[in-house]
Amino acid sequence: MFVKNARLRGRDALHDIHIREGKFYRVAPAAVLAAPEDARVIDAGGRLVIPPLCDPHQHLDATLSVGNPRYNMSGTLLEGIQIWGERKQTLTKEIIKENAIKAIKWEVANGVLRMRTHADATDRSLLTVEALAEVREEMKDLVDLQIVAFPQDCVFTFEGGTDLMDRAMRMGCDVVGGLPYIEFSREDGVADVKFAFDLAEKYGALVDIHCDENTDDQSRFVEVVAREAIVRGMEGRATASHTTAMHNYNNDYAFKLMGVLQRANLNIITNPYPNSVLQNRTDGYPRRRGCTRVDELLAAGVNVCIGHDDLMDPWYPMGKGSMLGAANLLMHTAQLSGYDQIGQLLDMITVNSARTMCLEDYGIEEGNSADFVVLDADTPFDAVRLTCECLYVVRRGKIVCETAPARRELRFGGRTETIDFKL
Template identity: 65%
Template sequence: MFDMIIKNAKLRNAKDLVNIAIKNGLVKAIERNIEGKAIKEIDAMGNLVTPPFCDPHLHLDAALSVGDPRYNMSGTLLEGIQIWGERKPNLTKEIIKKNAIEAIKWEVANGTLKIRTHADVCDPRLLCVEALLEVKEEMKDLVDIQIVAFPQDGIYAYKNGDKLLEEALKMGADVVGGIPHNELTREDGVKDIEYVFELANKYNRLIDVHCDETGDDQSRFVEVMAKLTIDNDMEGLVTASHTTAMHNYNNDYAFKLIGILKRAQMNIITNPFDNSVLQNRTDGYPRRRGHTRVDEMLNRGINVCIGHDSIMDPWYPLGKGSMLQGANLLMHYAHLSGYDQIYELYDMITNYSAKTLGISNEYGIEVGKPADMIILNAKDEMDAIRLMSECLYVLRKGKVVSQTKPSISEVIFNGKRENIDFIVER
């Protein structure tokens, strides 16, 4: 007797529908026809069934705080940082946890079960780290969370930032963060990255640095990260988030840099929501696009994935925790509308992100792996992204943790009602 059988599931890159049997939280069989019964059965009705979405870049400590203490009227990264700095002295652990837990539930309802969140360490209390460590423990049955010790104001631009960063790792943060472009000088920016690698080696941690999150074409710290990755034999273990300055680099330098990133096997996270509104605010017109060179890096084999980054905070006032919405947005403003590119966008919120998080071994719908999966209200990846489809079911270790009833649209014309599902048979 199985605990659950999902019938008529459409797996990625598969022609035939399959049944998926689950027992004790693990996938036990994937076959066209499964002998045996189950306590619970779900008919996927030919809809797409995939591993859950991953959100590799989120700021849960700031989530749902938009307008507190004021709105970001300029829409710039710097004003967002100023507002966050004004808010920090009045933060309590209870406020952080309440908003973070609510934002996690939003993401779960939208199919995300793997999250990497940044926790600001530029606070003598280390309140954000303490709060998110508690959230990680309290929500572990619902979602897997990695916490990045993140020096929002700079490791050296903030008094005792280096000591606070190390203390956060001692408290239990999973990943070492940095922000070299926010240091006061180029020299301190390089020192920022060097210290991140020193701590990663000392505490055996992964690395995820906010790097070159600016429109300044002279901000070139990602090359330093790549060199240190190679020097420290940390290929595949290092992530650079944002790298928006790369958009504005001259093409000869960018071509060389991407080759070095490939050699270093670095992971890159682009954040469509924030990058699209925060970057290149000083351009006037014509206005450059505020994102990294996604297509060029993908074409050369770089592991690029998508993060949500902000959900209703000083940097981005909207959002509902939907990775499909992020993929849809990136398709438009990164010029990724080619047929194969749209399908790869789905990889950028699933497999590629799992690789960045270092969880590929336990991720995926395969016999013996944890039964974490989603059933979408879509037949394939293209429609999922186009429609930003609902997750009909979200399963965590073989148990339904979220369920959504899709909306029904009707057109009334000539005295008749017609259901509209926005689907075109291809």
């Protein structure tokens, strides 16, 4: 394959990309390289060519289950948890796999080739872990998938929770999860975090903990996660997902916390789709925003990325697997409308997520696997503004999805004009 006239972030002028045997062979300024006679040629036409999008936080065991067994009438987190408890009674491996594979295909069509999913590891059958491990193997030619052993019902709220988590790791999970803020007490929550790190050390795994996904300004388990990362030498290998309570912390504490997070090299995943509708439900008015302190975290040098989280499930009934849509939404809810901040939003669904997932072999560099996306936009600004289509999604040098954008013809004054929403 040969891609010509590609606009690459961080590089001047347009570039050509020669791909051979599924890897980036040469990347050079336009017109320097010659396309081999037998190469499939893609003319990017000055459009943005980027590494594949990443979704570092997804729940493929619950995905595409909206309305089954019933709809979430209140739209709240707690009712969503209740519905999931009811749905688990009738789940089969076949249902989990069918929905997970369909959701993966949706995300791939939107440019995602790297994903991390949580799998309920507190169901005694460990059916979800088994199903998603099979999905990971069956879909490996399309997407790289990490699986988190996630204690959906917590670790210490019932007997045998620690054993189930250990079994899930033995079954091949890549990451250890946690749910400290739902445990019975603050003490149990701290034990939840410490247990996750113990298990990660045992299996050489990463850590990704659902942290402070509430509006309680006293829910502060993110500091416990950061502390454990520092004292155990796991800087950069631990992640706190959600951290929506941080939005409500007093500013003095938040300022001190930022320094600890930066020292721990802790990754933060914010999930704008569900958290914009689930959080601060008890505020009345004025109502606070349901996301963490993204702008302050970025300014403090903390790695922040974006997850899709829920996709048409009991907690979030909408979505089509678009990470660009999630970035656009976060631009509004986190007030990231400064020009440079809009570029950071694209980082938060590519390189920042790759860092969170500790990915290697990622990026448009010679020698790396030829995984990339050609966007229907010339700049990061327009990519986010338009939530543009992915014209080509390429996996190991082969096109896995090709999209023809909508064509809009406006007829007015006896003339026909094409509308593309570009200046």
